[in-house]
Structures are given as C-alpha cells and as structure tokens.
Amino acid sequence: MVAKKRLLAGLASLAVMGIALAGCGSSTNNSEGNGETSSNEKITLTYMHRLPDSEGMTTVDEIIKGWNDSHPNIQVKATKFNGKAAEMSKKLQTDVEAGNDPDLAQLGYAEIPEAYTNGLLQDVTQYAKQYEKDFASGPFSLMQVNGKYYGLPQDTGPLVYFYNKTEFDKLGLKVPTTQDELIATAKKAAESGKQILALEPDEAANMLSGLSGAAGGWYKVEDNKWVVNTDTKGSKAVAKVYQELLDAKALNTNPRWDPSFDASLQKGELIGTIGAGWEAPLIMSSIGDSGKGQWQVAQLGDWFDNGGKTGPDGGSGVVVMKNSKHPKEAMEFLDWFNTQVEGLISQGLVVAAKSDEAKTLSTWSEYFGGQDIMKEFITANDNMGDFTYIPGYSAVGTAMNEAAAKAADGSGKVSDIFSAAQTTSIDSLKSKNLSVKE
Numbered sequence: 001m002v003a004k005k006r007l008l009a010g011l012a013s014l015a016v017m018g019i020a021l022a023g024c025g026s027s028t029n030n031s032e033g034n035g036e037t038s039s040n041e042k043i044t045l046t047y048m049h050r051l052p053d054s055e056g057m058t059t060v061d062e063i064i065k066g067w068n069d070s071h072p073n074i075q076v077k078a079t080k081f082n083g084k085a086a087e088m089s090k091k092l093q094t095d096v097e098a099g100n101d102p103d104l105a106q107l108g109y110a111e112i113p114e115a116y117t118n119g120l121l122q123d124v125t126q127y128a129k130q131y132e133k134d135f136a137s138g139p140f141s142l143m144q145v146n147g148k149y150y151g152l153p154q155d156t157g158p159l160v161y162f163y164n165k166t167e168f169d170k171l172g173l174k175v176p177t178t179q180d181e182l183i184a185t186a187k188k189a190a191e192s193g194k195q196i197l198a199l200e201p202d203e204a205a206n207m208l209s210g211l212s213g214a215a216g217g218w219y220k221v222e223d224n225k226w227v228v229n230t231d232t233k234g235s236k237a238v239a240k241v242y243q244e245l246l247d248a249k250a251l252n253t254n255p256r257w258d259p260s261f262d263a264s265l266q267k268g269e270l271i272g273t274i275g276a277g278w279e280a281p282l283i284m285s286s287i288g289d290s291g292k293g294q295w296q297v298a299q300l301g302d303w304f305d306n307g308g309k310t311g312p313d314g315g316s317g318v319v320v321m322k323n324s325k326h327p328k329e330a331m332e333f334l335d336w337f338n339t340q341v342e343g344l345i346s347q348g349l350v351v352a353a354k355s356d357e358a359k360t361l362s363t364w365s366e367y368f369g370g371q372d373i374m375k376e377f378i379t380a381n382d383n384m385g386d387f388t389y390i391p392g393y394s395a396v397g398t399a400m401n402e403a404a405a406k407a408a409d410g411s412g413k414v415s416d417i418f419s420a421a422q423t424t425s426i427d428s429l430k431s432k433n434l435s436v437k438e
Helices: 002-010 060-070 085-098 109-117 125-134 137-141 165-171 179-190 201-213 233-247 259-266 277-287 327-337 341-346 362-367 373-381 393-409 415-431
Strands: 043-049 074-080 104-108 151-164 219-222 225-228 272-276 295-298 312-320
Touching: 043 060, 043 327, 060 074, 060 327, 060 341, 074 327, 085 104, 085 109, 104 109, 104 327, 109 312, 109 393, 125 151, 125 327, 137 151, 137 312, 151 165, 151 201, 151 277, 151 327, 151 373, 179 233, 201 233, 201 272, 201 312, 201 393, 201 415, 225 415, 233 393, 233 415, 259 277, 272 277, 272 312, 277 295, 277 362, 277 373, 295 373, 312 327, 362 373, 393 415
Parallel strands: 043 074, 043 104
Antiparallel strands: 104 312, 151 272, 151 295, 151 312, 219 225
C-alpha cells in the first residue's frame, strides 16, 4: 500500500546525481550502424511506463497521439505496466536478456544505478546534451551515471514545506528561515499542543536522505571504488534538529502512510510538514475540505546546514534500453514527450521540464489559498542539492526506516539512522561485488 500511494502520488522514487559505478555497466547499441534511421524508413518505438492514467487525466496514449499524428515515420506505442516498480525492473531484466526489451522505459531515479550495473541501459550521451536546455539542471543531471547519460528526466520530487497559514497566524508564527528559528518555532507551537514538523519513520529513507543531501551527497567514486560517508554535515544537522525536537516533545512521530498521520492533520495538531511536491494532492486528500484555503507552500529555510538548498524525494526519468536499435529517434520523441507539460501535470507530476506552461491545477490553487504552488515546486527544482544513490539502496532505506522507528519511540537516537545507512550501504555494495574504499 505504501508503494502504491507513493507511485500514484508522483511515482516517488529517489534522485540520482552523476554516479560512477564499478561493474558490468551498460552498452551503446551499434548493431544498426550508428542507430539512426533513413528519412524514408518507418519505425515503431515502444515505451513502457507506469504513469497513473486515471480518470480525468490526459492519458499517455492521448499525449502520444499528438506525436504520432505529426511523425508518420516514427510511431510510438505505449504500454502501461500495472505492477509494482520492483516487478517492472525484474521484467525489464528478463526482457533485455531475451532481446525483446522496449526502446524506452520509465524508471525511478534510484532504480537507474542498478539498471546500469545490470547492463540494461544504452549510453545516449551523444543525443542527450542537445536537450539539456529543455530541463531544469538538477533533474537533467539525475539521468547520468559516471558522466554518461541514459535518458531524460520526466518528473521530480523536490522537498518543500507545507503549512497551515491560518493556524500559524493564530499562534503568531512565521515560517522559519534558519535552524535556530525552526527549533524555536517548533517549541513555541508545542506549547499550544501543535507541531510544525514530523519525523515520519516510514519515510526516513527518502526524506532524511533528501534533507541531508541538500548539504552534500553521501556517495562518490574514487579510483573505481565507492566512497561512503553518511555522516556529513547535513546528516549531523538533521540528527541534531530532530533529536532536540523529539526530546522536547515538539515533533510529530506518526508514520506518513498510517491513518494516524492523516488524523493529526485533520485534528489540527500537525500544522506544518516537509514533503515532496507530489504530496500536494495527497495532503489535500488527507486533510479534507476542512483545510481548504488554509494551507500554503514555502521553500525550506537553511534548516539543516543546507545553505537554503532543498533535496530530492521522488521522481522518475525515462531511459533508452540496451537493445533499442533507434536511440536517436527514441531521444527525439522522449524530449518531445517529457516537455508535454500540461498533459504530464494532469497525471499529477511535478515536471522536470522548463516551461511557462507549468501552471497550478485550479483544484490545487483553490485548496492552497489561491497560491501558485507549482511555481514553488519549480523554484525548488531549480534549487535542489546534489545527492547520489547507489545500487541496492533499497536495503539502505529499509535499515534507515527501522532505525527511525526506534528513534520515534525513544528506543534509539536519530543519529542511529545515519549510522545504519553507513553500515548497510557498504554491505549492500559488497553484496553486489562492487569495490568499496574503506
């Protein structure tokens, strides 16, 4: 259920910054010369996705029809994968081995390193650079591995601050801009039985890594070996702030995907929370009509030694698969598709594309007091810090969530979350026979 909610909300995975990997890697397909097609040759590209395609949305097929109508020689056929993200990754592995993989496939940013390591992707750097101008720099860089590009970004999950402005005004509170202000504001709100921040144990892997990553990443490669350091200044700041607020009983600790979290919003106890941009419709649903017109969206302050930067939580790109015989045409279509802003926003996405067409849906604007919240999400996109994920990060995330649950109930410390990330990261890399510098 958790995975399903995150998927439908915005296909939340995690963000990937330029990663160097030791391992089998991916290939450039040269089986058909340079992969280009003659002007008279008719081809059909296949695209596997897991966008919601729910009622009231502009469906993927409807978007693609615009391309097919204007490109008679380069037709695209889309297939929606209805299973879980992990199941789609397994299918793609099987398809590549059988030589019948699609030309294009949607992957969460955190899935890309492992797909690369497993040899599923095709290097399309020679085509990608010309499309860089169409996307925000942060999301565009998420599609590279070891300095080479494997597709183009589609949507993102920049962390922002959702808060009940009506309640803030009643308590005489302002959105904090510094770490000290955040702590002081949280403690002041707690005096009135309110909370302006939450430690969500089931979201630690995504949110806390994103918050820490705004100040600098955990993973890099030196001399073909992974270097792991989850005890960065950002991690230390996150641990300090959350632990102090836990000790002061000024922090909500309900799991994000548990009914208790929704209840804390509905009761007016939780009046502020950090979340990915794709959470906007979920927060609307969680609170209901009682919160209409009261909530707003703000940028994160310099809360975790991040210099005012934000971090990633979710989003996905579209990659060119290993056996595609037409990578040039695949990238041409992909740039077109991922810049169909209006249609993609209707799917509930915070788009990675630069565009003046990225307008807030009327239902969102009405709920958030007339605010253009999409503008806030785009601003956060452009202000995203760097963070690198590793193959097998899912195991790291599990360990982080388990440690976060103990911190929330008082049987552990917030700093344990990052210690667990360190140990599990090294173990995960070694289990995949990847070199680690220790």
